[in-house]
Amino acid sequence: MTAPVADGLLFSVDFEDFSHDLKRDLGLWDTGPLRGDALWRAWEEIAGFLARHDDAKITFFCTGIVAERLPDLIARIAADGHEVACHYHMHDEMDRQTAAEVECNLRRAIDLLSAASGAPVRGFRAPKFRIEKRDPAQYQVLERLFDYDSSYFTDRPDGLAAFRARMGLTRLALLPIYSGRPHPRLPAMKLGGSYFKLFPGAISDRLIAGAKAAGMQPHIYLHPYEFCKTGDFLLSQAELAPLGLKNRLYWTLRQHQWSTVGNGSVARKLDAILTRLRLLGRLCDQPGMPETG
Numbered sequence: 146m147t148a149p150v151a152d153g154l155l156f157s158v159d160f161e162d163f164s165h166d167l168k169r170d171l172g173l174w175d176t177g178p179l180r181g182d183a184l185w186r187a188w189e190e191i192a193g194f195l196a197r198h199d200d201a202k203i204t205f206f207c208t209g210i211v212a213e214r215l216p217d218l219i220a221r222i223a224a225d226g227h228e229v230a231c232h233y234h235m236h237d238e239m240d241r242q243t244a245a246e247v248e249c250n251l252r253r254a255i256d257l258l259s260a261a262s263g264a265p266v267r268g269f270r271a272p273k274f275r276i277e278k279r280d281p282a283q284y285q286v287l288e289r290l291f292d293y294d295s296s297y298f299t300d301r302p303d304g305l306a307a308f309r310a311r312m313g314l315t316r317l318a319l320l321p322i323y324s325g326r327p328h329p330r331l332p333a334m335k336l337g338g339s340y341f342k343l344f345p346g347a348i349s350d351r352l353i354a355g356a357k358a359a360g361m362q363p364h365i366y367l368h369p370y371e372f373c374k375t376g377d378f379l380l381s382q383a384e385l386a387p388l389g390l391k392n393r394l395y396w397t398l399r400q401h402q403w404s405t406v407g408n409g410s411v412a413r414k415l416d417a418i419l420t421r422l423r424l425l426g427r428l429c430d431q432p433g434m435p436e437t438g
């Protein structure tokens with residue numbers, strides 16, 4: 146049920162419009178236009194990176210709203226041979242929603258993503274990894290709708306069997322993300338996202354070594370905005386104005402942490418890792434997947 150560890154690296158992208166989703170998180174809107182040009186540019190950055198690495202194929206966890214507004218972009222990702230998987234409909238914290246809401250949002254996203262990509266949607270990752278893990282109801286929905294999930298993070302894979310039993314999982318494969326302490330004085334970090342971008346490559350190297358030592362497949366996840374060097378997904382001062390001065394200043398600084406600081410380093414750090422580890426391809430093609438249908 147859990148894929149065995151191979152000698153290589155899994156790499157996936159959570160393909161979302163950061164500016165749209167942050168405005169929703171901050172209560173600035175329910176939804177609005179996506180930054181389509183920025184998402185296309187980010188895709189081209191990522192595609193260029195993959196082309197330099199033997200034209201590798203990977204998995205893109207895409208939000209349903211991107212498929213709804215930019216179906217041609219999702220079609221392009223699929224046409225280039227990548228897997229289009231699901232990253233929920235909006236970028237919402239699922240653990241704040243009921244299982245019925247979750248199922249409704251997932252079905253909507255799956256319909257949009259499969260229509261745009263022309264392929265079945267087999268995998269899922271929860272926005273911010275926030276799926277309810279204390280009660281099995283949300284994982285039971287995943288078990289019905291998907292072949293695999295990549296929302297679980299740990300440094301103790303020996304706990305996976307107990308987690309599966311608590312969630313009542315019999316079929317769904319789990320592709321967990323390693324989250325461990327790269328140094329006794331540092332907190333636990335996931336292998337990807339802002340940790341990968343903001344910290345030196347040596348930290349990611351330690352996390353990769355930690356994953357291997359724990360018997361977990363090293364798996365790096367990143368986002369479109371981390372590949373953009375021009376702040377394409379930054380909210381403007383006018384967009385942040387309704388928050389008031391104090392919050393506007395806070396979020397002005399905070400969003401730079403995601404959208405600009407260290408963004409030029411991402412491809413370089415990945416390049417260095419890929420001199421030692423090969424990319425293992427799309428998640429749906431990994432060993433340990435259940436039979437479809």
Ligand SMILES: [Zn+2]
Nearest residue numbers: 159161272273
């Ligand atoms: Zn996300």
